[in-house]
Amino acid sequence: MPDDATLLALLDAAALANGIPVDPAWRPEVLANFRAVANAARAFLPFPLEDESEPAPVFRA
Structure with a gap:
């Protein structure tokens, strides 16, 4: 975690x-958002992907 x-x-x-432009009053909220994104990313970083892996062009339920 950074x-x-x-x-x-x-x-x-x-x-x-x-x-x-980032209003100084918004910096704490933006920082909290960056922390949340970094925490969410930690769950996916260890997942191995092949070099050939690409995102699916269409997602269907």
Whole structure:
């Protein structure tokens, strides 16, 4: 899990790269969202994927 300093650096870089101003009052909420996404990603990172794996073009229930 990345620490808060790393996530804040990611936030600043992503906002700058996309030209999105981030109100300082929103930073804690955006940081909390980044933490939640990082936690969710941890469940999938160990799952092995072959180099040939591609997303399905159509998903059906």
